[in-house]
Amino acid sequence: MTLVLDGISKKVGASVHVDDVHLTLERGSLNVLLGATLSGKTSLMRLMAGLDAPTSGRVLVDGQDVTGWPVQRRSVAMVYQQFINYPSLTVYENIASPLRVSGVARSEIDERVRDAARLLKLEPYLDRKPLNLSGGQQQRTAIARALVKRADLVLLDEPLANLDYKLREELREELPRVFAASGAIFVYATTEPSEALLLGGNTATLFQGRVTQFGPTPQTYRQPHDLVTARVFSDPPLNTLKVRKSDGAATLSTGGQVPASGPLAGVPDGEYTVGFRAHHLNLEPTGTHEITIPATVSVAEITGSESYVHLDAGDHRFVALVPGVRRLEPRSPVTAYLDPRRLFLFDEDGRLASADPSQKAA
Amino acid sequence: MTGSVAIGPTDTKARATPLAMNKAVPRPRVNGRAIVMGLYLLFLMLPIYWLVNMSLKTNAEITSGLTLWPQDLTFDNYRTIFTDESWYSGYINSLTYVLINTVLSISFALPAAYAFSRYRFLGDKHLFFWLLTNRMAPPAVFALPFFNLYSAVGLFDTPWAVALAHCLFNVPLAVWILEGFMSGVPREIDETAAIDGYSFPRFFVKIFMPLIASGIGVAAFFCFMFSWVELLLARTLTSVNAKPIAATMTRTVSAAGMDWGLLAAAGVLTIVPGALVIWFVRNYIAKGFALGRV
Numbered sequence: 001m002t003l004v005l006d007g008i009s010k011k012v013g014a015s016v017h018v019d020d021v022h023l024t025l026e027r028g029s030l031n032v033l034l035g036a037t038l039s040g041k042t043s044l045m046r047l048m049a050g051l052d053a054p055t056s057g058r059v060l061v062d063g064q065d066v067t068g069w070p071v072q073r074r075s076v077a078m079v080y081q082q083f084i085n086y087p088s089l090t091v092y093e094n095i096a097s098p099l100r101v102s103g104v105a106r107s108e109i110d111e112r113v114r115d116a117a118r119l120l121k122l123e124p125y126l127d128r129k130p131l132n133l134s135g136g137q138q139q140r141t142a143i144a145r146a147l148v149k150r151a152d153l154v155l156l157d158e159p160l161a162n163l164d165y166k167l168r169e170e171l172r173e174e175l176p177r178v179f180a181a182s183g184a185i186f187v188y189a190t191t192e193p194s195e196a197l198l199l200g201g202n203t204a205t206l207f208q209g210r211v212t213q214f215g216p217t218p219q220t221y222r223q224p225h226d227l228v229t230a231r232v233f234s235d236p237p238l239n240t241l242k243v244r245k246s247d248g249a250a251t252l253s254t255g256g257q258v259p260a261s262g263p264l265a266g267v268p269d270g271e272y273t274v275g276f277r278a279h280h281l282n283l284e285p286t287g288t289h290e291i292t293i294p295a296t297v298s299v300a301e302i303t304g305s306e307s308y309v310h311l312d313a314g315d316h317r318f319v320a321l322v323p324g325v326r327r328l329e330p331r332s333p334v335t336a337y338l339d340p341r342r343l344f345l346f347d348e349d350g351r352l353a354s355a356d357p358s359q360k361a362a
Numbered sequence: 363m364t365g366s367v368a369i370g371p372t373d374t375k376a377r378a379t380p381l382a383m384n385k386a387v388p389r390p391r392v393n394g395r396a397i398v399m400g401l402y403l404l405f406l407m408l409p410i411y412w413l414v415n416m417s418l419k420t421n422a423e424i425t426s427g428l429t430l431w432p433q434d435l436t437f438d439n440y441r442t443i444f445t446d447e448s449w450y451s452g453y454i455n456s457l458t459y460v461l462i463n464t465v466l467s468i469s470f471a472l473p474a475a476y477a478f479s480r481y482r483f484l485g486d487k488h489l490f491f492w493l494l495t496n497r498m499a500p501p502a503v504f505a506l507p508f509f510n511l512y513s514a515v516g517l518f519d520t521p522w523a524v525a526l527a528h529c530l531f532n533v534p535l536a537v538w539i540l541e542g543f544m545s546g547v548p549r550e551i552d553e554t555a556a557i558d559g560y561s562f563p564r565f566f567v568k569i570f571m572p573l574i575a576s577g578i579g580v581a582a583f584f585c586f587m588f589s590w591v592e593l594l595l596a597r598t599l600t601s602v603n604a605k606p607i608a609a610t611m612t613r614t615v616s617a618a619g620m621d622w623g624l625l626a627a628a629g630v631l632t633i634v635p636g637a638l639v640i641w642f643v644r645n646y647i648a649k650g651f652a653l654g655r656v
Contacts, residue, residue, distance in 0.1 A: 051556070070556070071557055072556055072559050072560070076557055078557050080554075086573075087573060088573055097558050098559055101564075145558070
């Protein structure tokens with residue numbers, strides 16, 4: 001099936017939860033909703049599921065208008081961030097519950113429940129109550145229940161956020177694989193850009209209830225159409241600074257002037273915002289024509305084989321992700337190097353003015 | 363905290379003196395806690411013991427003087443109650459309207475509490491509070507209007523009269539208790555059930571009610587208890603056919619004077635149902651007194 005959200009909005013009182021969203025989700029596709037907390041991911045999912053009715057706009061399934069249909073009439077499965085199971089039922093009955101309601105034959109229920117349990121490694125726990133299981137097992141139960149239903153639309157609302165690191169890695173790998181066979185539209189909400197990149201598929205970036213961009217995940221990551229999308233899809237946060245271009249030279253808001261090269265070369269004179277990701281800011285020169293920014297070290301965080309170095313440059317705070325363990329004393333002066341070809345250039349309205357077309361940032 | 367630190371030195375000195383005296387004159391150890399607890403239990407149990415004690419005595423023994431246990435053990439009082447219709451019908455009448463009331467209260471309170479717990483609607487908070495204010499008026503206020511109304515519609519002297527009148531107090535209480543228990547169940551469970559395909563009634567009975575079973579038990583207990591002990595409305599709204607046991611007990615002054623033993627036996631039997639019901643919900647009572655909000 002194809003799910004089309006046709007200009008849907010959701011307002012609760014004066015606050016806008018979802019703002020004029022147009023999305024087309026294809027059968028068998030994996031779609032990531034990426035956005036910070038309160039950006040409208042959950043609200044959007046609830047509209048897709050039919051748990052809420054949109055204030056305006058239409059929801060179409062295979063061309064049919066299903067706006068306002070009760071959720072029972074739709075083919076939807078959902079997994080929440082909190083581990084939601086029926087506490088009074090065993091794991092087996094929890095997984096079987098959607099099948100029991102729809103009147104599937106007893107033998108088929110058993111088969112499908114055991115298949116799902118095997119896939120999600122729940123077989124030893126089928127007779128237990130969910131509250132006697134670990135968090136990971138509880139969430140697997142919820143996922144298994146979503147799986148057995150063979151719904152056309154599978155919604156996962158930050159399903160791994162409450163799990164510990166190891167389990168999260170494991171389940172994240174399994175999830176798309178588990179649902180891939182079903183041909184369902186798979187929608188996965190997350191706050192983490194890295195999770196979106198790991199899942200692949202398509203990504204819709206959300207900001208204040210609006211979908212700022214929707215497209216294949218790597219493309220959305222590498223070619224953000226505007227500053228907001230670039231910010232949403234950057235972790236650590238996107239570094240930005242202001243430039244004023246005039247007469248073939250660019251004045252940086254951190255001080256200093258550089259020749260207008262890279263994306264800066266092709267735009268008319270004026271004020272721009274430059275955005276660049278942490279791993280494009282280096283502490284050693286890597287090529288020619290680089291922009292150099294004098295800065296002082298604020299903090300250096302070491303994450304095993306890489307270091308996050310927080311830099312102060314004028315009024316700006318930058319983060320550089322550099323390889324290796326760097327022991328840098330706070331307040332020690334450093335020079336940061338930036339390849340102009342790695343820049344995103346946004347105009348005053350935050351729209352992408354220019355990025356180097358050859359950019360293959362990853 | 364700082365205060366006690368400041369007076370620390372003087373404090374120790376003051377305590378040092380009696381300690382030294384204790385050493386000089388050894389006294390037998392007295393378990394203060396046991397004494398307090400023992401006295402508490404004694405005062406608590408004494409009236410109940412006295413009631414049971416009386417119910418097993420003859421009237422002659424009761425009126426003749428103080429005896430701590432029955433000198434002349436008799437079960438005649440109980441025999442009378444179980445064989446004389448004017449007595450046992452009192453229990454049947456009471457149980458009838460109590461059960462009707464409990465079932466009515468819970469069945470009305472369940473959907474109401476669900477609405478208060480899950481939906482936001484105009485004036486919901488005010489309405490919710492207003493429910494509880496029904497309990498703030500003494501039952502006597504309502505005795506006259508109820509009497510007049512039920513006489514007019516022919517409900518007077520039926521178990522339904524009392525059962526319906528008690529709903530005025532029990533439905534709000536049950537709504538408050540159940541709302542607390544229901545709000546402890548995550549809303550996502552409702553939604554998951556809807557997504558799974560449960561219709562609302564089916565979800566409510568098969569999924570939701572088992573989750574708040576203890577709440578239903580506690581609410582039922584409170585309805586039962588109130589209805590069982592309430593005397594004023596029960597007596598005003600009945601005369602003969604639906605006369606409750608509490609009314610029977612207060613009217614038993616015969617030509618031969620007070621029948622003490624019989625009254626005591628009736629009293630013991632009146633305690634029993636409450637004690638039985640409380641046994642089933644003993645683990646949830648505290649949460650019930652907190653109106654489900656623990």
